[in-house]
Amino acid sequence: xxxxTIGRLTSLCLSLLVASMVIFAVVEVVPGDPAAYMLxxxxxxxxxxxxxxxxxLDVSKPExxxxxxxxxxxxxxxxxxxxxxxxxxxxxxxxxxxxxLALFALTLTILIAFPAGIYAASRRGRAGDMxxxxxxxxxxxxxxxxxxxxxxxxxxxxxxxxxxxxxPGWENGLFTGLKALLLPAIALALPQAAILARxxxxxxxxxxxxxxxxxxxxxxxxxxxxxxxxxxxxxxxxVLTIIGLQFSFLLAGGIVIEQVFFLPGLGRLIFQxxxxxxxxxxxxxxxxxxxxxxxxxxxxxxxxxxxDPRLRTRS
Amino acid sequence: MSLLSIxxxxxxxxxxxxxxxxSLTVAPGEIVAITGESGSGKSMTAFAxxxxxxxxxxxxxxxxxxxxxxxxxxxAEMCKVRGRQIGMVFQEPMTALNPVQTIxxxxxxxxxxxxxxxxxxxxxxxxxxxxxxxxxEDRFPLGRYPHExxxxxxxxxxxxxxxxxxxxxxxxxEPTTALDVTTQAHILDLLKxxxxxxxxxxxxxxxxxxxxxxxxxxxxxxxxxxVVETGKTADLFRAMQHPYTKALFAASAHKVTLPVAPxxxxxxxxxxxxxxxRQPRKGVFGPRPEMQAVRNVSFTLNRGERLGLxxxxxxxxxxLTRAILGLEPVQSGxxxxxxxxxxxxxxxxxxxxxxxxxxxxxxxxxxxxxHRVRRLITEPFHLLSDPPTGEARTQKIAQALTDVGLTPxxxxxxxxxFxxxxxxxIAIxxxxxxxxxxxxxxxxxxxxxxxxxxxxLDLLAELxxxxxxxxxxxxHDLSVxxxxxxxxxxxxxxxxxxxxxxxxxxxxxQHPYTRTLLAAAPQLPDMKKNADAS
Numbered sequence: 001x002x003x004x005t006i007g008r009l010t011s012l013c014l015s016l017l018v019a020s021m022v023i024f025a026v027v028e029v030v031p032g033d034p035a036a037y038m039l040x041x042x043x044x045x046x047x048x049x050x051x052x053x054x055x056x057l058d059v060s061k062p063e064x065x066x067x068x069x070x071x072x073x074x075x076x077x078x079x080x081x082x083x084x085x086x087x088x089x090x091x092x093x094x095x096x097x098x099x100x101l102a103l104f105a106l107t108l109t110i111l112i113a114f115p116a117g118i119y120a121a122s123r124r125g126r127a128g129d130m131x132x133x134x135x136x137x138x139x140x141x142x143x144x145x146x147x148x149x150x151x152x153x154x155x156x157x158x159x160x161x162x163x164x165x166x167x168p169g170w171e172n173g174l175f176t177g178l179k180a181l182l183l184p185a186i187a188l189a190l191p192q193a194a195i196l197a198r199x200x201x202x203x204x205x206x207x208x209x210x211x212x213x214x215x216x217x218x219x220x221x222x223x224x225x226x227x228x229x230x231x232x233x234x235x236x237x238x239v240l241t242i243i244g245l246q247f248s249f250l251l252a253g254g255i256v257i258e259q260v261f262f263l264p265g266l267g268r269l270i271f272q273x274x275x276x277x278x279x280x281x282x283x284x285x286x287x288x289x290x291x292x293x294x295x296x297x298x299x300x301x302x303x304x305x306x307x308d309p310r311l312r313t314r315s
Numbered sequence: 316m317s318l319l320s321i322x323x324x325x326x327x328x329x330x331x332x333x334x335x336x337x338s339l340t341v342a343p344g345e346i347v348a349i350t351g352e353s354g355s356g357k358s359m360t361a362f363a364x365x366x367x368x369x370x371x372x373x374x375x376x377x378x379x380x381x382x383x384x385x386x387x388x389x390x391a392e393m394c395k396v397r398g399r400q401i402g403m404v405f406q407e408p409m410t411a412l413n414p415v416q417t418i419x420x421x422x423x424x425x426x427x428x429x430x431x432x433x434x435x436x437x438x439x440x441x442x443x444x445x446x447x448x449x450x451x452e453d454r455f456p457l458g459r460y461p462h463e464x465x466x467x468x469x470x471x472x473x474x475x476x477x478x479x480x481x482x483x484x485x486x487x488x489e490p491t492t493a494l495d496v497t498t499q500a501h502i503l504d505l506l507k508x509x510x511x512x513x514x515x516x517x518x519x520x521x522x523x524x525x526x527x528x529x530x531x532x533x534x535x536x537x538x539x540x541x542v543v544e545t546g547k548t549a550d551l552f553r554a555m556q557h558p559y560t561k562a563l564f565a566a567s568a569h570k571v572t573l574p575v576a577p578x579x580x581x582x583x584x585x586x587x588x589x590x591x592x593r594q595p596r597k598g599v600f601g602p603r604p605e606m607q608a609v610r611n612v613s614f615t616l617n618r619g620e621r622l623g624l625x626x627x628x629x630x631x632x633x634x635l636t637r638a639i640l641g642l643e644p645v646q647s648g649x650x651x652x653x654x655x656x657x658x659x660x661x662x663x664x665x666x667x668x669x670x671x672x673x674x675x676x677x678x679x680x681x682x683x684x685x686h687r688v689r690r691l692i693t694e695p696f697h698l699l700s701d702p703p704t705g706e707a708r709t710q711k712i713a714q715a716l717t718d719v720g721l722t723p724x725x726x727x728x729x730x731x732x733f734x735x736x737x738x739x740x741i742a743i744x745x746x747x748x749x750x751x752x753x754x755x756x757x758x759x760x761x762x763x764x765x766x767x768x769x770x771x772l773d774l775l776a777e778l779x780x781x782x783x784x785x786x787x788x789x790x791h792d793l794s795v796x797x798x799x800x801x802x803x804x805x806x807x808x809x810x811x812x813x814x815x816x817x818x819x820x821x822x823x824x825q826h827p828y829t830r831t832l833l834a835a836a837p838q839l840p841d842m843k844k845n846a847d848a849s
Binding site: 210211212214215216217218219220221222225229230233234307308309310 | 365367390391394395396397398399402403405407410411412413414415416424425428429460462473476477
């Protein structure tokens with residue numbers, strides 16, 4: 001297990017290193033002069049030159065890469081050109097919305113998908129299975145912003161239980177924060193839950209056909225016991241893969257939902273930064289997202305090893 | 316009173332009849348074997364007794380366990396019988412255990428769901444059972460996972476699970492079919508001992524008459540869902556009544572006569588071949604240890620010679636085969652076919668490779684189900700620089716199919732339209748269509764029923780008479796190798812420990828390992844001797 005963890009950690013660090021190089025190359029090197037690009041076509045040469053100095057573009061590229069990465073390691077992401085504030089502060093504000101939102105949505109996804117998938121698998125071909133499969137088909141087909149609008153119409157406008165958008169901040173209490181994130185989290189979670197439930201169901205059905213389920217039944221376990229004690233944990237292995245992918249999507253892909261609910265999240269930040277050509281912000285946010293995704297994949301790898309003892313001995 | 320009494324059991328799945336009026340009994344301490352070929356209904360009889368039938372199965376008749384009709388019990392009542400009063404052991408030890416649970420937890424589970432004992436007590440009992448089945452604590456602690464055990468060891472765990480509560484009846488469904496002969500002998504001994512020690516009835520299902528002959532007190536022969544003959548083992552072997560029993564016995568002991576091999580002229584030459592694999596590092600920075608799968612193997616296969624290769628799983632047979640076929644490079648040594656190397660300059664030599672064809676074990680898995688037979692058997696044509704086209708191609712296909720006992724019209728069918736034996740004939744047709752210099756049969760008859768196996772062996776002998784066929788026949792089944800090869804090699808732990816004329820090696824084995832193998836292989840009783848004795 002220790003060797004497996006060390007192996008995964010090494011791969012994590014290498015991925016981060018490669019990702020930082022790619023991002024740096026794409027954003028800073030490829031399109032030519034970032035300063036000219038940020039200022040637009042009509043900028044005066046002396047303004048461009050001033051910006052170049054300000055951004056530290058007058059030193060060599062390797063030196064800039066080194067300054068950028070070491071800066072990030074010590075928490076210094078540079079200054080936003082458009083907002084004239086430290087990027088780290090902007091990111092920090094947004095991270096406290098996006099990460100809780102993604103985690104919240106993921107929790108809901110799992111809470112909906114696991115019971116639905118297990119229920120459908122245990123009633124294969126019967127009415128319960130058909131109902132779940134029909135519902136998940138619908139969930140997969142409908143985009144999440146449509147769910148978002150319906151939720152707003154019902155719970156914010158009609159029933160007035162929730163506000164239709166905005167985020168009051170965590171300083172007003174955990175409950176207030178979670179309440180503000182509930183509708184967006186549900187809207188994000190529903191399509192993901194539909195996908196995950198289908199994966200869970202088919203993975204479980206595969207497991208129920210395995211020989212060891214027959215062995216379990218021969219020991220005297222009833223169907224239900226065989227399913228819960230022997231099939232579910234084995235079925236988790238493919239499900240974990242999907243959960244890892246879904247978290248990445250929920251983190252960065254929440255932009256449409258953030259727009260619908262006026263949430264100050266990372267998705268909106270990067271969207272605004274791209275529109276205003278604020279390359280410093282773009283580069284830092286992308287790097288942060290990459291970091292989070294890689295860390296999540298690392299967590300998924302560790303979860304695999306917890307579920308499957310065969311991975312612990314193999315390297 | 317008998318322990319188990321199956322009376323007029325009739326079973327159908329949907330509208331498809333599976334069993335007709337099956338009746339048999341098992342007494343306490345008695346070993347009863349059900350034998351027959353695939354589709355005879357022997358496994359279904361076992362599953363009906365366990366109450367583990369497919370959802371659409373309907374049954375009539377009675378299955379009495381000490382007077383209680385199991386067919387009349389509810390599912391909840393049946394759950395109390397399974398594991399408690401009837402234990403079951405399965406064919407595939409590799410997949411019969413849950414891969415993510417320790418062996419201790421899996422054995423203890425049988426105890427915990429039936430008895431209201433604490434986890435520690437259940438684990439202690441599980442420990443005792445594992446010791447009893449030959450998995451001592453120092454080498455097999457309860458925390459081991461199935462993937463850390465070999466097939467035979469896993470089968471012992473399955474047995475421990477099945478007998479943990481000392482059931483009255485143990486059902487073993489082909490318990491040793493997936494195991495090597497020496498492992499098989501140990502498992503059969505264990506089952507025999509347990510039956511005596513616990514006074515259990517053992518209902519054993521097997522297709523292998525030789526296993527049955529050694530083991531069972533009584534034999535039940537099934538065909539097409541009916542019991543065709545039943546009797547005490549010795550009596551049944553002495554005086555078989557039903558033609559099917561006789562046919563089954565004859566097919567199991569089937570012998571073919573090969574034409575005399577031509578004078579030796581080397582075709583395949585294997586010299587000092589070493590194939591090793593690098594294993595994962597033991598420490599983080601340690602060196603990667605090497606595992607030698609094939610160690611310094613040398614042999615020659617002559618033109619027109621039928622050479623056998625026997626050995627147990629993991630002995631290096633498959634690795635050697637892949638090297639011969641040029642699918643993998645070797646670390647040292649040389650392999651040449653007709654003087655040309657199989658592998659040149661880190662690349663497989665295609666000129667040589669096209670002169671070799673292979674027939675695999677799985678007659679279904681080795682074909683693309685979406686292609687017609689015409690396309691399947693002409694696959695080797697792509698190796699030729701000038702493959703036959705048009706009429707010549709049709710002729711070749713018709714010839715190849717006729718040679719293996721099929722008709723030219725079969726060319727337009729799909730593989731699912733054929734039986735297992737016919738599929739293996741198609742595989743042979745595919746191997747023959749290019750007239751290769753060498754054919755490799757890799758466990759080619761191991762998955763076939765005995766009667767079909769006998770037919771395929773006849774076909775091979777007939778092909779040998781028609782044309783000079785040189786082949787390497789790899790099998791774990793010693794009786795098949797004995798009849799279908801001129802010379803045989805015995806492989807153990809990557810080395811060829813003995814080779815020589817087949818009859819000589821089998822009748823007078825020199826190496827201790829060969830002797831062990833031959834002693835472990837279950838033997839059919841000699842009909843003549845039995846007849847003389849009576």
